[in-house]
Each structure stands twice: as structure tokens, then as C-alpha cells.
Amino acid sequence: MDRLVKADVKEVELVFKRGQKSTSTFRLTNLMHTMSVAVSLTTQNPSFFSFNKPFSIIPPLSSSSYTLFLSQPSDQPPLTSPPDAITVKTAILPLGKAHLDDLRRLFSKPGRHIFKDATLPISFVGPHVIEHLISCHNHIGETDLFLNKAISGCTGNQLTGLLKSAVVSGKANFVCTLIDHGGDVNDKDSKGRSLIALAVEAGNFDVVNVLISSGCEIDNSADHVLHYAAAINRVDLIEVLFRAYKNVELNSVDFCGRTPIHIAASFGYTEVIRFCLSVGGNPEVLDINRCSPLHLAAQEGHLDVVECLLEASSYAKYALNEHGKTAFALAVENGHSNLYDLLHLGDALNSAARIDDVNGMKRCLVEGANVNCKDQNGWTPLHRAAFKGRIESVKVLLNHGAQVNLVDHNGYTPLHCAVEAGHVEVALLLIAYGAKANVKRLKGLVPLNSDCFKNHLSLVQPLCHEKE
Structure with missing residues (x-):
């Protein structure tokens, strides 16, 4: 026999409750038939724990109950790594009796014990x-x-x-x-x-x-x-x-x-x-206020989002909320001038270019319209003015930085538009501003299946060679 006592648990579970006293009870049984056993209980952190009976005597084949206390109520459990444990030291007590001081001296003696100490881990449990x-x-x-x-x-x-x-x-x-x-x-x-x-x-x-x-x-x-x-x-x-x-x-x-x-x-x-x-x-x-996502983005001035939503929807730009306001109106109300061109001025500039409204175009450009903005087909105001043959509008746009060689979604430049529509004067002006119009390039960009295009191509072709 290498142990004198046996515990009724393998570990002691202490139900921790915040701010309250916590206790747990366990039992030790004397395995000796004829001898009493002295018991000492200790922990690695005595400042956290205490016992109702740190020293005791258990008669032969008898049991005794012990209570472990969390010394002070706390807001958090005193968790340690590794977890704390109860060390149960035992010694045979032939006389069966001893004073408390005698037990203290007994367990304070240095040296190796004959019988093994028991160890009971302490676990904190509960929510x-x-x-x-x-x-x-x-x-x-x-x-x-x-x-x-x-x-x-x-x-x-x-x-x-x-x-x-x-x-x-x-x-x-x-x-x-x-x-x-x-x-x-x-x-x-x-x-x-x-x-x-x-x-x-x-x-x-x-x-x-x-x-x-x-x-x-x-x-x-x-x-x-x-x-x-x-x-x-x-x-x-x-x-x-x-x-x-x-x-x-x-x-x-x-x-x-x-x-x-x-x-x-x-x-x-x-x-x-x-x-x-x-x-x-x-x-x-x-939404319930009849606002589209574009309304909300315009109201907050989110340029990238406005661009993204305009790419996905041609209708949203013109939708009216419950107060009859477009996304452009909300941008104006909140001072987001960086959105004006995308939400309104670009449309206004294209419209003015289409009808040759030179003053309207100049006003849009002064207010911040992008002279090279593109519509849903990739047309810039210069494409539109060139196709309509609006020579004065073309001049205004070119003088304000319009790029002559931008292509639409089908690969057309403003020069293509002017040539196909038969506007030779506009085509000459565009070439004067650097429009690239050699026959090889035109063939590479535009399918030559239009009778109108074939007819007017002969007018521009000699000029293209002169430019080169």
C-alpha cells in the first residue's frame, strides 16, 4: 500500500460566482484498518484558497469531509497556468491523537515521506x-x-x-x-x-x-x-x-x-x-423614400460609387425621389461639385453640342463639365457635334481641350462620325487639329459597309495623305 487515504473525487470543482463566496466539499477516506491517519491540506497559492480543516486526523477505515474556500470574493476567477491543485499529505498516527501544533510539526519536517502525497486539481466551473x-x-x-x-x-x-x-x-x-x-x-x-x-x-x-x-x-x-x-x-x-x-x-x-x-x-x-x-x-x-442607390451616393458625394452606378444603370440618373429630386439635385444641395458633370453637366453639354447651342456649351464647361465625358455609347460631345455637322460647336469643344482621337464603343472617332455623315468642313477642321484619318486606320476601325461612308471617304482621303 503506497497511499493512506483515498479521495472521493479526482478533482475539486469550485463553482465560481462573480462577487460571491465560492466553496467546494470533498471527502477523504482512511484506508488503514487499525491505524489513524494524520492529514495536511495545502495549495500552491494559499492567498487564494483556505480549508475548514487544514490539519486533521481520520480514524481507521473512516471518512472525513473537507471544504475548500475561495479566500476573497472576486470579479474574476483566479486562473493560473498550470491550474492550482490541493496537495494531500498523510502520515500514520499510532496513538490516534495529537494536538494541532504536533500536526504542524509533523508535516513541517523535511525529508522524504514513506507514503505518496495525493494531488487533487482545482477546477473553476460555471458560466x-x-x-x-x-x-x-x-x-x-x-x-x-x-x-x-x-x-x-x-x-x-x-x-x-x-x-x-x-x-x-x-x-x-x-x-x-x-x-x-x-x-x-x-x-x-x-x-x-x-x-x-x-x-x-x-x-x-x-x-x-x-x-x-x-x-x-x-x-x-x-x-x-x-x-x-x-x-x-x-x-x-x-x-x-x-x-x-x-x-x-x-x-x-x-x-x-x-x-x-x-x-x-x-x-x-x-x-x-x-x-x-x-x-x-x-x-x-x-427605398421607402423613393431614393435609388445613386441618390444616396450623390447625397454623400461618393464619386467612385456614382461612376459605378451610372455604368450599371441609365435610368437611375433621372429617377425622382419622394421630393421630386434627382441625384444631381441632391449633389447640388450638399455641395458635391465633383459630381455635377457625371450627374447632369455631361448630359447638358451633349445636348448643347447636338443642337449647336454654343453659349450653352460654354456655360456647361465653365461650370465644370468634362469636355471628354462619354455617354452610354461611348460618344463624347465632339462625336455628337461632328456627326451633326455643328461646326461652331466643334470649334468650341476643340478650343476647350476636346480629344480628337477618342473612340466610342464601336471604335468610331469624331472624324469617322463627320465623314460618315458627309460633313466635309467638320472633317477638315478635325484633321487640322490632329485627327488621324489615313485609309488604313479607318479600315481597321470601321466596317466599310455603308454606301454613305464610301461616298464621303473619297472626299477626305486626299486630305489625309496631304496631312501625312
């Missing part, structure tokens, strides 16, 4: 321990060990409540462990939102993946997960949600009637918008 581990930002050694021990003192409902905290805090390993031990992955918060919604709102990509793989479901009526992801500029979250859930709708609206594209437009998140558009997002949805 308050897990709450502390979740909230702790500093690294705690053996955190997973502490977590697994603490779970044994929690009910299923407590684990579910703790699961929400772990999700919001971004502790993916805690989320896994709590789900594995009974936390309800499909529990809802007070607003009916799923854990996925909480994780997305907090921007926790790893947690989102854990919840998806654990079977967390979403409810589109309450879980505006794509909206949450759009609000924090997280294309990665939108993509993983879109791939994982077939019922996620890119054009779903929140309580304000806004789609994820609306949300991204209001914050200026161009990449989110581009992704949404690439997988079927509609840039022309109107």
Missing part, C-alpha cells in the same frame, strides 16, 4: 468563468483547458447564452466548443435575429464559417445579413453568405426598403456594389 474567458483580451495559458472544465458547471440554456457572447466577441474556438457541448446554434436574440446575423454584424469571418458548418439557419424577414456585411464593407462576408445560403436574396430590402446596394452606396463602398452587381444585384430599386 461566470466562461464569461471571463470570452471577455479576456489578454492571452491566458491553457484557455481551452479552462473552458472545457468550466462547461461542466453550466446548463444547456447557459451554454446557449454564452454562445451569443462568443459569437459577438469573435471567439471561433469558443463557438465550436460551446456548440459541441449543447449550445443551440439556431437560437435567436431578442429581435429574432440568428447567430449568423450577430456574427456578420460584428464582422467575424471565422465565426460565420463555423456557424455555417454547424447548420445555423437564417430568416430573411429578420436576418438582413447582406445589409450588415455591406455596412462594414465586407465583400468576403457577402460572398460566403451568398454561396452558402440559397435563400439569401441580393435584392431583399430592410425596414427602410433599402437593398445591400443602397447601404454600400450610402457609405461609399464601391467594391461591395461591384460584387452585388456581378451576381444579380439591381441598382434601380427605390
